[in-house]
Amino acid sequence: MSKRREELFAEGKDAGTRLDLFLAGCLAGVSRKTIKRALDGGCVFVDGRVQRRANYSLRGNERVFLTLAGESPPPAKPELHILYRDEGLLAIDKPAGFHSHPTVDGRGNALDLVREELAAGEGGETPILLHRLDGDTTGVLLFALNIETNRDLARQFAQRQVEKTYLALVAGNPPDVFSVRNSLKAGVRGRTIAVTSGGQIAETHFRTLSRAAQFALVEALPKTGRTHQIRTHLAGLGHPLLGDELYGGPTSLSLGGSCLHLRRHLLHASRLGFFSPESRHFMTIDAPLPTDFLPFLREFSPAPGV
Known part of the structure; x- marks a missing residue:
């Protein structure tokens, strides 16, 4: 499965925004479900610290780093073991x-x-x-x-x-x-x-x-x-x-x-x-x-x- 890594910057105007809503607004085409998985799995970092709370309120002027799972291709026909x-x-x-x-x-x-x-x-x-x-x-x-x-x-x-x-x-x-x-x-x-x-x-x-x-x-x-x-x-x-x-x-x-x-x-x-x-x-x-x-x-x- 491919992985997508993103580094984002929450500006001052983003202060008070929920983390999950901020991510959804920045990541076009990425579902809320995928974002939730990344949060639940400890794959989202705010200023270098793991952040699992979707409702975390951004302070502004923060760096947000996350890793997202790519889409899984259908399983290929395996060799029979x-x-x-x-x-x-x-x-x-x-x-x-x-x-x-x-x-x-x-x-x-x-x-x-x-x-x-x-x-x-x-x-x-x-x-x-x-x-x-x-x-x-x-x-x-x-x-x-x-x-x-x-x-x-x-x-x-x-x-x-x-x-x-x-x-x-x-x-x-x-x-x-x-x-x-x-x-x-x-x-x-x-x-x-x-x-x-x-x-x-x-x-x-x-x-x-x-x-x-x-x-x-x-x-x-x-x-x-x-x-x-x-x-x-x-x-x-x-x-x-x-x-x-x-x-x-x-x-x-x-x-x-x-x-x-x-x-x-x-x-x-x-x-x-x-x-x-x-x-x-x-x-x-x-x-x-x-x-x-x-x-x-x-x-x-x-x-x-x-």
Whole structure:
């Protein structure tokens, strides 16, 4: 993503003007939403000091410096990264920006990527998606390549025998160990909400692995598989995912002396464990951390062993 840096000067006549209105007046074509992200992320400086308040009243004769995120191009078609394959099972490392399956918005999806990969081979298999990840969640995604494997693993998912491990970068300073068990249901505008009745039971266990000043690395072990479960549970505790605008997570952060704009929520399906339909032995499949996690990991001391 390109970055736009601006240095402005608030003259004496600007005294008393709100900072966000001053910026909007100076930056043609830049939306108020983009300006708010820069303010919230600590990417606006007035006379060398970070200023996050949109309603900050300018005194006049001040220098204002800010960094803005450029427009993100649509994600290019990625190379398919296969983590595991046997006669009945395929596991990929799903990239960010791709749905698990086709949707009405026409966005790229992992199922079509796998279909294209298999069509180029000689096996003639038809992939069956076994579970789902949110569009911007990366990590292990499983496909059955025959009916027998599909039945076996669908049963394991239904009986909660599949062990799922996620890594999440979250805002704030969460406890060392914590859990959430509540009821969730679909809300408005694509959100999932907690309810006291009428929802589905959702349970997640969390462990904090490392902390920095503004955020932490958390391991999440969901025991159920509800839509947006981890995202909703973390946001409900006041520790939303970094980049998760839907649930109130910060989309910009001042990191290592520069302003970092987040293109997605930072959630990664790092491991799946289950009984192999072929050997009946318990097996695990791991996906490496995506590169957009790395700038944050450098802020931890000592570095986490993930």
